Amino acid sequence: MKLNIAVLPGDGIGPEVTAQAVKVLKAIAINFNHVFTFSNAEVGAGAIEKFGDPLPESTVETCKNADAILFGAIGKTSYDLDPYAKVRPEQGLLRLRKTLDLHTNIRPVIAYDDLLIKSSLKKTQIKDTNLVIYRELTSGIYFGDKFLSEDNNTASDVCKYTRNEVERVAHMAFKAAQSRKRKLTLVDKANVLESSRLWRRVVQELASQYPNVEVTYTYVDNAAMELIINPKQFDVILTENMFGDILSEEASVIVGSIGLLASASIGDKHVMFEPIHGAYTKATNKGIANPIASILSAAMLLEHFGLDDEAALVREAVDKSLTLHITTPDLNNKYDNITTTKVGDFIEDFINNPDETNLN
Numbered sequence: 001m002k003l004n005i006a007v008l009p010g011d012g013i014g015p016e017v018t019a020q021a022v023k024v025l026k027a028i029a030i031n032f033n034h035v036f037t038f039s040n041a042e043v044g045a046g047a048i049e050k051f052g053d054p055l056p057e058s059t060v061e062t063c064k065n066a067d068a069i070l071f072g073a074i075g076k077t078s079y080d081l082d083p084y085a086k087v088r089p090e091q092g093l094l095r096l097r098k099t100l101d102l103h104t105n106i107r108p109v110i111a112y113d114d115l116l117i118k119s120s121l122k123k124t125q126i127k128d129t130n131l132v133i134y135r136e137l138t139s140g141i142y143f144g145d146k147f148l149s150e151d152n153n154t155a156s157d158v159c160k161y162t163r164n165e166v167e168r169v170a171h172m173a174f175k176a177a178q179s180r181k182r183k184l185t186l187v188d189k190a191n192v193l194e195s196s197r198l199w200r201r202v203v204q205e206l207a208s209q210y211p212n213v214e215v216t217y218t219y220v221d222n223a224a225m226e227l228i229i230n231p232k233q234f235d236v237i238l239t240e241n242m243f244g245d246i247l248s249e250e251a252s253v254i255v256g257s258i259g260l261l262a263s264a265s266i267g268d269k270h271v272m273f274e275p276i277h278g279a280y281t282k283a284t285n286k287g288i289a290n291p292i293a294s295i296l297s298a299a300m301l302l303e304h305f306g307l308d309d310e311a312a313l314v315r316e317a318v319d320k321s322l323t324l325h326i327t328t329p330d331l332n333n334k335y336d337n338i339t340t341t342k343v344g345d346f347i348e349d350f351i352n353n354p355d356e357t358n359l360n
């Protein structure tokens with residue numbers, strides 16, 4: 001298969017982790033006779049410094065011309081310290097999602113047996129967790145009208161949804177449930193928010209098209225608690241943009257490190273794959289950033305194009321690296337010299353030679 005992949009490493013640890021994912025994809029291409037080409041483009045704080053724009057038009061063009069986008073991370077401490085900055089790295093990512101209409105963000109949360117000990121939660125609570133969050137990504141409060149009065153004393157962000165916006169992500173979540181444990185939980189705040197009542201109404205109506213899927217409804221405050229107390233009860237969680245952002249970050253506690261959580265952002269014309277973590281600026285170039293979320297995002301890319309054997313091999317390599325403690329310090333108290341690149345190298349070697357790879 002020929003794939004043209006736009007690579008947007010971004011800021012902070014983004015370039016380091018993305019380099020490992022690209023390395024893994026190159027190994028897959030060689031071993032399975034595919035032709036993957038990579039076109040790099042700028043986004044985020046680096047793009048602001050170079051072009052005065054967190055999402056230059058040339059980056060949008062590169063992405064539009066690609067079959068898929070591999071995204072790293074964006075952000076910089078100076079912007080976090082100045083939330084009033086008018087031009088911000090995050091705008092690059094948000095505009096990209098909106099421009100390419102990447103409406104459905106898929107965030108799997110799987111507890112690896114070997115890492116149960118890394119979670120601050122009880123092993124018995126989290127063992128066998130295997131859920132996926134379907135987060136609406138291009139609407140809601142993130143993209144509603146914003147207002148700040150001239151005297152800076154009144155502000156608002158509108159949370160607006162249309163039926164169509166809810167339907168498209170809901171259909172994808174229902175279909176995912178059908179191929180999983182056939183359980184879908186809508187997380188909303190329908191006891192308070194009109195937009196949540198729209199979500200509920202739409203999902204209740206769509207449910208009749210998926211009679212084999214059991215649908216439950218949970219308020220987001222309760223879902224936040226249940227996700228920690230009993231994550232195993234969930235199969236597919238469907239939710240709006242901001243609730244999905246918060247719940248997926250919370251869910252990283254279950255797996256032991258946010259450095260493990262990958263995601264796919266799917267639109268009707270474009271697809272993008274990105275770790276859920278941010279730029280983690282203070283870890284930049286220290287070799288301590290966990291590349292697995294980025295590598296697993298590459299596995300999701302392969303799956304999106306039906307390259308299931310290829311993705312399975314990447315996942316097997318990741319499993320092996322976790323079992324052998326070939327992991328960065330966020331997960332490792334056995335070896336303290338395993339760098340970002342070493343993890344990538346191990347996974348690449350495993351792909352090249354699955355029967356012989358070991359720590360050396």
Ligand code: IPM
Binds near residue numbers: 093094245
């Ligand atoms: C994420 C991030 C982004 C979001 C930020 C960087 C704008 O937290 O992808 O989850 O809030 O969507």
